[in-house]
Amino acid sequence: MKSSEYHLLAVFAAVVEEGKYTKxxxxxxxxxxxxxxxxxxxxxxxxxxxxxREKLGVRPTAFALEIYPDIADAISRLDALSAKRIKFDPNSSKRVFRISTISLFEHTLIPTIFRIVEKEAPDVTLLVENHSTKVTKDMLRQGSIDIAIEGSVKTQSFIKSQTFYDDELVVVCGKKHPLFSKGTILEEEFLNNQHITLSSLSENNSFFERFSITCLDMLKKRKVKRQVASYWGLLSSVKDSDSLAIFTRKMAVANIDVFNLKILENDFLEQKVEASIFWSKSRSIDPSIVWLIDKVKEASIGSF
Structure with missing residues (x-):
């Protein structure tokens, strides 16, 4: 291959990743x-x-799949070399960052990030968006967003991630709930009371729904009285009702007075949850992205 044809490799890698010429x-x-x-x-x-060629696009041959990792890695290295030349001064930068996050962090983490960035980089603009976790990894690769903050999952090789939040799920109810004066709840009581849950149409519900098969079977028996579209809708709705909801412990504790909550200890929800920061591997040494990731981690220390 001639050096003048190296640009073809970027097209090759993109076709493998996208599967459609139009994309x-x-x-x-x-x-x-x-x-x-x-x-x-x-x-x-x-x-x-x-x-x-296939009905919905194109499929790489065995040979294409064999050479793709090396080509993708070479492209990533070239992008990284370009990033090294970029200088980033937070104090004077007018950079615009786009962040995708699930609604769970909009009430806690995001305001803290805003305050930290305002002090260190007053002219930097942060645009926070809410995209389906199904598309954010492609958006990172395409540069549509700079980082994503959402539930921890395994991703493709072109995406990097770092866990910054871990927690467990608990049952919550309003502080004035007529039952559960001891602050505990049994599985039978859990199933005999009405519940508020996240809508199955919500793009955010997966963060709370990665349960074991046994636990999922139990949760299907819940008496769902109401459904809401966001995490914070759960707490707002539980506040003045006799319904129960499932929430993360740290955030429930941090907002126990705001929403007049009561946290109910149990032995049937064995669910741990983690959240991570995701970014494109090709931008791993871009100083502006490294800085932004550090600000998210810094904000997480004081948010939960």
Whole structure:
């Protein structure tokens, strides 16, 4: 391959990752015919079809999958070398950062991040958005967002992550609830009382729903009286009702007076939860992203 053809490798990696020429064209800012021409040139260079057309896009051949990791790694290294030349001074920067987060952190972590950044980087703009966790990893890779803050999951090799929050789930009710004066609840009592849950249509409910099969079977028996669209809707709705809800312990404790809560100890919810910061591997040494990740971690210390 000639040095003048190295740009074709970026197209190749994008096609493997996207599976559709239209998506690659949009991602790279080129036309779809340009994507097709690049793939055609690579087929001649490697003497392999590289991609097989299917109904919904293209599928990489065995050879394409074999060479993809090395090519993706080389592209990532080149991006990292470019990032090294970028200087970032928080005090004078007018950088705009886009952060995607689940609503759970909008009441606690995000305001703390705002305060920390305001002191250190007064002209930096933070735009917080709420995207489905199903699409944020692709958005990170494409540069649509800078970091994502959400439940910990395994991701593809082009995404880096770091856990910053761990907790357990507890049962909560209003402080004036007529029952549970001892601050404990049995499984039978849990099932015999009415509940407020996150809507199954909410993009956020997965953070609370990664239970064992046994626990899931038990939760299906709940008497769901109300459903809400956000985590904080759970506590707001529980506050003046006789319903129960499931929430994270640390955040319930931190807001126990705000929402007039009572935390009920139990032995049937054995669920641990973790949240992580996610970012594109290609930006791991971008000083502005490193700085932003540090601010999130700093904010988490004083938020929970």
């Amino acid at each position: 690659v064209a949009k991602r790279l800012g080129i036309t779809q015919p340009s994507v097709s021409q690049s793939v055609s040139k690579l087929r001649n260079i490697y003497n392999d079809p590289l991609f097989i």
